[in-house]
Amino acid sequence: MVEYVVPAPKRRRGRPRAGESDARERIMAAAIEEFGEAGYDGATMRAIASRAGVDPALVHHYFGTKADLFGEAIHAPLRPDLALPEILAGPRDDMGERIVRYLLETWEQPDVRRRGVVLLRAAIGNRLTTPLLAGFLSRELLSRIARALEVEDGELRASLVASQVAGILIARYVLRLPALAEASVDEIVARVGPTVQRYLYD
């Protein structure tokens, strides 16, 4: 059953109006399914529209190009714009543990994990999408953390944190290395939290 939704005129991206959000969410969910099954190269805007039950024009209307849509999809599993200010506003002493715990607890949610794995795979697997992920990380995470640190080597410290955090997400949820996949969140926080703390402040 294909449902066509008439595009609202002159609005691309930005916050959805009431009534739009359902179609946007269906398109985003369809995009993540399609990127996951077909990879970035194989995914088409037409197939995404078909999965979402909307006209392809509406996908372009809301999200622009395929690269734009992928770039927006990367935000979905992490939403650092929401969490990061709160994490950075907390006490320094356990900042490393809080960062690791927040990420793992978020990714333990099955829906977030599924999307996150799909997007990590697609972003790392393809030389066209890797810069989209790198740009997202730099813009939304690393520069914010670096600014909050207020030290000269803040960008390097933030990038080291990103390397460890990305490594844990990949090892536990993508590669599923048995010892890490089976460890509890508390266990990983206890081992990896001090690493992140040291990269930030030592």
Add this chain to the structure above:
Amino acid sequence: MVEYVVPAPKRRRGRPRAGESDARERIMAAAIEEFGEAGYDGATMRAIASRAGVDPALVHHYFGTKADLFGEAIHAPLRPDLALPEILAGPRDDMGERIVRYLLETWEQPDVRRRGVVLLRAAIGNRLTTPLLAGFLSRELLSRIARALEVEDGELRASLVASQVAGILIARYVLRLPALAEASVDEIVARVGPTVQRYLYD
């Protein structure tokens, strides 16, 4: 110019004989090019044979299936079977630094880096190849490190090391996060070595 090489009978994989090694090396180089350009799904044994200038039968003869060939290609950039015993035989006090330095100095070689990036992309990008990389890491690296540690949680410690090391390789060479891509090997060894040391022994 296509050169055909007659397959030697009844020999699949294993050490090459004199005269075989050139064709094997050409096939492996061709496979890495093809996986890099077409991805794992898009790569065909026929295209790999064509790049190498050999008959497709020879590719199957030496390497088996496409998955077998990919699994063998993963070994090429790291060769932990060669380096690991030497690293593990050294003193404990700077084991973490030695592991990080060895990996970075290896990947700083342009040819190793290019192959490594191609294979990391292909392995993480595809759900069929991820288990091949995970299996390789578990078998060739993690279990060896875990055995050498002689502690109950050796497998978890080794997996944490793998998460940080993989994270650095991805952040520096695949994502190319600017601060990490521009840092010197010495700088990264100084920051990341103590992390690996702590995961191994603290």
